[in-house]
Amino acid sequence: xxxxxxxxxxxxxxxxDAAAFEAMVIQYRPKLIASLVKYTKSVELSEDIAQQxxxxxxxxxxxFRGDSALFTWIYRIxxxxxxxxxxxxxxxxxGITDNLENIESLIAVNESPEAFTISISLKAELDNxxxxxxxxxxxxxxxxxxxxxxxxxxxxxxxxxxxxVRSRIFRARELILEKFDEIN
Numbered sequence: 001x002x003x004x005x006x007x008x009x010x011x012x013x014x015x016x017d018a019a020a021f022e023a024m025v026i027q028y029r030p031k032l033i034a035s036l037v038k039y040t041k042s043v044e045l046s047e048d049i050a051q052q053x054x055x056x057x058x059x060x061x062x063x064f065r066g067d068s069a070l071f072t073w074i075y076r077i078x079x080x081x082x083x084x085x086x087x088x089x090x091x092x093x094x095g096i097t098d099n100l101e102n103i104e105s106l107i108a109v110n111e112s113p114e115a116f117t118i119s120i121s122l123k124a125e126l127d128n129x130x131x132x133x134x135x136x137x138x139x140x141x142x143x144x145x146x147x148x149x150x151x152x153x154x155x156x157x158x159x160x161x162x163x164x165v166r167s168r169i170f171r172a173r174e175l176i177l178e179k180f181d182e183i184n
Contacts, residue, residue, distance in 0.1 A: 006070040013061050021061075025054050028071055032078050038146040039082050039139070041127060049085060053078040068156050076157045079143075083135050129179045133172060140165050141172035 012020035029050055036046035056077050064073055130138055139158060143149045151169075155162045 003069070007066070010061070010064060010066070010070060013058075014064075021058060024057075024070070028074055029054070031071065032074060035075060035147060036078055036082055039079065039142050040085075045085065046082075049078055049081050052081050056081070072153065072156055076159070079139060079157060083139060086135060125179075126176070129176065133175065137168050137172040137175070140168035141176075144169050 009020055009024050013024065032053060033043070033046045033050045036049050037043055040046050040049070053074060057074055060077075064070070068076075130142070133141070136158070140154055143154045143157060144151075149157070151162050151165050154165045154169075158165065
């Protein structure tokens with residue numbers, strides 16, 4: 001599943017080549033952070049989790065078997081660390097807030113002030129609701145809807161059968177629709 005350049009990189013890293021590890025971090029860190037931001041809604045938290053992810057990658061590189069692409073393996077570690085962060089009491093108490101600039105960038109420039117306000121309100125409601133979803137439903141839903149991952153990729157990342165992924169995404173969508181029916 002891995003490409004040739006990743007295979008060479010992995011071989012060098014497993015041989016203890018710190019420069020190869022640094023090259024991997026430079027290559028995959030921005031992509032990992034971008035993915036984590038969609039999950040955590042916090043650039044700062046995503047950067048912290050990315051750093052923890054690459055520490056764990058360095059520690060566990062000898063266990064990488066090549067059954068999946070290198071980034072899929074890195075991504076799975078990052079998502080698991082993010083899930084652990086969300087399960088920690090301190091993060092739930094701190095709460096994660098969206099950056100208004102991120103919200104505004106999603107809204108069309110030519111919208112009326114009323115539509116803009118409604119869009120921000122609905123976005124905030126959705127984000128708050130997503131935070132309350134069970135972690136497995138939230139993870140599967142965000143990987144599919146925000147990341148555009150296939151069901152098979154999500155199954156690999158979440159280490160579960162494809163049928164379970166489909167069920168979790170369906171349930172998350174169902175709960176979101178129910179929530180928006182309540183709002184409207």
